[in-house]
Amino acid sequence: MKEKELRRSLAVLPIGTVMKLTNLSARQIRYYEEQQLVMPKRSEGNRRMYSLNDIDRLLEIKDFLDEGINMAGIKHIYDEKERKLAEKQAKLEKPLTDKDVRRILRDEFIAVSGLSKQDEFSFKHNNNF
DNA sequence: CTTCTGACA
DNA sequence: TGTCAGTA
Numbered sequence: 001m002k003e004k005e006l007r008r009s010l011a012v013l014p015i016g017t018v019m020k021l022t023n024l025s026a027r028q029i030r031y032y033e034e035q036q037l038v039m040p041k042r043s044e045g046n047r048r049m050y051s052l053n054d055i056d057r058l059l060e061i062k063d064f065l066d067e068g069i070n071m072a073g074i075k076h077i078y079d080e081k082e083r084k085l086a087e088k089q090a091k092l093e094k095p096l097t098d099k100d101v102r103r104i105l106r107d108e109f110i111a112v113s114g115l116s117k118q119d120e121f122s123f124k125h126n127n128n129f
Numbered sequence: 130c131t132t133c134t135g136a137c138a
Numbered sequence: 139t140g141t142c143a144g145t146a
Contacts, residue, residue: 026139047132
């Protein structure tokens with residue numbers, strides 16, 4: 001399920017093909033790029049190259065527009081989507097430090113050990129997990 | 130022949 | 139958004 005995503009993100013379609021697949025004019029496709037709604041790659045000759053994901057996005061943009069949403073609104077939708085995605089990755093890719101692990105284990109041990117307040121105090125100041 | 134940037138009767 | 143110009 002990773003090879004498939006790779007292919008969908010490969011930018012290999014020239015604007016002419018994109019025009020036929022989306023029924024959008026070159027003017028519109030370039031304009032949406034100016035509005036940061038799509039960011040196609042560029043070939044060595046400075047030609048825009050789109051991926052299948054770009055096609056989906058352009059089609060989606062066209063739908064949003066038909067629903068009466070303006071450029072700013074669509075930009076906001078994508079910006080918000082990126083913000084939430086970055087938020088999730090930040091939490092998933094933040095490994096616990098040894099210090100965090102030791103603190104968690106210690107607190108959990110104290111919680112179930114039945115130690116008195118005085119014992120807990122001694123424990124916290126003598127152990128070196 | 131296709132695409133690019135810039136501009137606007 | 140369309141379209142024309144002058145390029146690459």
